Amino acid sequence: NAGVMQNPRHLVRRRGQEARLRCSPMKGHSHVYWYRQLPEEGLKFMVYLQKENIIDESGMPKERFSAEFPKEGPSILRIQQVVRGDSAAYFCASSLNRGGDGTEAFFGQGTRLTVV
Amino acid sequence: GENVEQHPSTLSVQEGDSAVIKCTYSDSASNYFPWYKQELGKRPQLIIDIRSNVGEKKDQRIAVTLNKTAKHFSLHITETQPEDSAVYFCAACPGFQKLVFGTGTRLLVSP
Numbered sequence: 001n002a003g004v005m006q007n008p009r010h011l012v013r014r015r016g017q018e019a020r021l022r023c024s025p026m027k028g029h030s031h032v033y034w035y036r037q038l039p040e041e042g043l044k045f046m047v048y049l050q051k052e053n054i055i056d057e058s059g060m061p062k063e064r065f066s067a068e069f070p071k072e073g074p075s076i077l078r079i080q081q082v083v084r085g086d087s088a089a090y091f092c093a094s095s096l097n098r099g100g101d102g103t104e105a106f107f108g109q110g111t112r113l114t115v116v
Numbered sequence: 117g118e119n120v121e122q123h124p125s126t127l128s129v130q131e132g133d134s135a136v137i138k139c140t141y142s143d144s145a146s147n148y149f150p151w152y153k154q155e156l157g158k159r160p161q162l163i164i165d166i167r168s169n170v171g172e173k174k175d176q177r178i179a180v181t182l183n184k185t186a187k188h189f190s191l192h193i194t195e196t197q198p199e200d201s202a203v204y205f206c207a208a209c210p211g212f213q214k215l216v217f218g219t220g221t222r223l224l225v226s227p
Binding site: 033035041042043044045048055056058059091093103104105106107108109110 | 150209219220
């Protein structure tokens with residue numbers, strides 16, 4: 001059972017371009033979470049999704065950021081018109097269930113976004 | 117919303133000593149408390165977790181305690197080894213929704 005897969009591992013974008021980050025959860029997991037980590041800082045919650053639904057997006061900036069988790073395919077975190085302040089590591093995590101056994105969240109390797 | 121505070125921010129110990137990291141949370145609805153270890157440039161990895169119906173859990177050299185009344189939980193590492201050096205994050209999970217993380221503790225174990 002492959003773990004949570006994120007790609008690309010490293011992404012360089014010029015200011016004003018779009019960044020697309022992909023996350024394939026562990027097999028059988030239907031809960032996906034995105035976190036942002038600035039250098040030397042902690043993990044900040046961005047968004048929680050289930051298949052085809054956004055459950056909690058309270059950590060997402062109001063503009064330029066969007067996320068989806070379609071019925072088929074990976075979850076996508078999309079950042080439009082990137083700025084230097086978007087440079088960070090973006091981690092995706094997935095869990096089997098919400099509550100009870102299987103609540104454990106497993107993280108992907110992250111995508112390190114650099115905006116130049 | 118939930119707020120998690122973590123102390124200390126850095127912790128230096130000698131190999132073989134014990135290390136204790138403490139966290140407090142604010143939302144009484146939180147019922148799941150995992151701990152993650154993150155090595156430099158790598159993903160956070162779950163090392164131990166505890167649910168609100170349990171006061172203590174142990175796994176070899178690692179233990180976690182939970183005091184629901186005081187809203188705090190702690191990670192205890194005994195007989196520390198250099199490979200325990202990493203950043204450790206606590207988290208709280210209100211209503212089994214998102215994880216809210218503490219700010220991390222950088223643990224350095226010197227040989």
